[in-house]
Every structure is written in structure tokens, then in C-alpha cells.
Amino acid sequence: MNIFENTPRRAVTGLSDIPFPSTDAAAVQSLLDRCPHAAQTPLINATALAAEVGIGALWLKDERARMGLGSFKALGAAYVIAHDAQTKDVSAVTYVTASAGNHGMSVAAGAQAFGASAVVYIAETVPESFAQRLRAFGTDVRREGAIYEDSMAAAAKAAKDNGWQLLSDSSWDGYTDRPYRVMEGYTVLMAEAIAQVPQAPSHIFLQAGVGGLAGACAALAREAWGSVPRVIVVEPYQAPALVASMQAGAFVVSEGGVSDMGRLDCKEASLIALKGLARDADTFVTLTEDEGLRGAQATAHHDMAASASGAAGVAAVLQAQGAFGLDSSSTVLCILSEGPA
Secondary structure, three states: OEEEEOOOOOOOEOOOOOOOOOOOHHHHHHHHOOOOOOOOOOEEEOHHHHHHHOOOEEEEEEOOOHHHOOEHHHHOHHHHHHHHHOOOOOOOOEEEEEOOOHHHHHHHHHHHHOOOEEEEEEOOOOOHHHHHHHHOOOOEEEEOOOOHHHHHHHHHHHHHHHOOEEOOOOOEOOEOHHHHHHHHHHHHHHHHHHHHOOOOOOEEEEEOOOOHHHHHHHHHHHHHHOOOOEEEEEEEOOOOHHHHHHHHOEOOOOOOOOOOOHHHOOOOOOHHHHHHHHHHOOEEEEEOHHHHHHHHHHHHHOOOOOOOOOOHHHHHHHHHOOHHHOOOOOEEEEEEOEOOO
8 A cells, every 4th residue: 555645735736727526415415305216325333344453433334225326426427417407408418428337327327317318438348237237227338448538538529529418527627517516416425424423533535536526525524524534535556546646746647557446447537526635635545456355355244245446445444554543542434435346
């Protein structure tokens, strides 16, 4: 595990026109209250796992069954489509995106629910079983490129060529409105956790791909608890999108191979998330493939099966071995962001 400390906070240049993440969880909840599939997800008190690690408490926000879609991403793109549908008829709208996993499911489910169309580009490495799950929602699935960034470029081109609505969970210069709203959707899970946890955690571990989940949760945690929790962002060593930019002090494209932490295998950070985490995160860490696998193995052993991506925060806790000031008095919050692959 490699560790990069963001203390004192390091400014990231070139982001003056990029917004900070939203903390308006109430706006999201008002729409979710109208959805028959929406329900609060549980917060698990993982006492046995905490004892193994030697910390006081380990709380796991369990997103594995969120709205029947299997991950926290159910809160993102589907919320954007619902937000659009408040002000216009979306039945003639086609939403297009790229996905390495759960974001595409949220676009597909949201489009189906509101009578819109969805096109999802996936890379060659994405399992066919995932493509079939998308097609079950009536989604047009197209393969393009070897990695996520290739399929994202294809989705952006298709949006421009066809007049479709690009609905990415990442943001870049000139494209922030929809990913801002996607990240706003994620705030609901942290708002729930804030209400569920009995005391402010001393540490929060947040896994990151492009950084949307981490950025949204860190922003809301700071609003609720100020400087109390130590916020640690967790990435695969093969895809250090956020930490590479933090180290450079400006957005950079990271390099690396393919990671088994598949939904975290992103080489370019979302600029909204990057700006927010530069302000809100204390520490950035990267995990090797073996270290990432430990999280999935540990949660499965304790009957909380998750993928290596979904349990990456737990993996970092297991790997810490006294780092980050963790000890028997520590109270840790992690997110089980998805079920087993």
C-alpha cells in the first residue's frame, strides 16, 4: 500500500471553473420518496471484523441491494433522469454513456422507468453477463475499445453525432452539469449513514474510480462532522487517477495495467471529484491487486460478500497495520459499494 498525505491541503491548479461537489441530499431524497423501489440501506456493525483488525468499531454502509440494482450507483444516473423528467417529457430522449459496471445499470433503469432510451458503451474487457443485464432493460449495448476511457470517448462522439444526451458519471472541462447531478445523487447514502452511525467516526475510507462516490461522501461528511474524521481515499495501484493528479498538483492522466478492482479501474479523475477531494481528503492510498482482494475475502468470510471494488475501503483498513492513527479507540466507516462480481 502506497500512502500520499494531503496535509496541509494541496491546491490543484486549473480547476477554477469546476464546481465543488453538491451536499444537497434533501433534494435527492425528495425525488426518491416518490420511487417505490427506494429504501434506506442498512449500516452494519461489523464487530467481529473490527476485533480482527484491532479497532474499536467498524461500520459498513451496505449498498449491495440499493433499489434492486446491486450498488450505490442506483442513486446517480437514475436520479438525473428523474430530475430531467420533472421539467420535460423524456420519452423521445436517448441517454448515452460508457460504463465499466454499475453506472450503466443506473442509466438503463432510469431510462426504462421514464420511457426514455439508453445506449451504453462498454469496453472489450467487460463481461458479457453485464451486457446481458443491461439488455434486459431494453438498452442498446455497444462494445468499443480496450479500456473504459476508449468507450467513454465513443459515447461522447455518439452523443455529438446523434444529438443524444451524454450522461457520464465523470466530469471534465466543458462537461460538469450532469456529473454534478450524478454525484448529488450519491449524497443520499452518506446522509443516511450520518443519521445511522451512533457517533462521528474517527476515520472514513472511501474507494474511488473517477472519484464521484468519494467526492460526494467526503463533502457531506465534512459538512456534518467538520475536521473530526480522517478521510482516506482508496484507489488501485494500477489506476491512481486521483492521487497522480494530487501529486502533480494538476489534472493528469494516470498510467497502469488492468485492475481486478474493475469498477475502480479508471485512469482519469472526475474534475468535480478531484476539486472536492483536494479540499476534503486527508490521505490518498493505492492498493496492489493482492491487497485489494483481501477486502473481498474478509467480507465474504463474515457473510457480507462484495467485489474487490466494493470492499476496497475495507481492504485498506485491513492493510493499515496501525497506519493513519488507527488503534483500539478508532471508529471507522466504510462503504460496501457493490455486491460480489
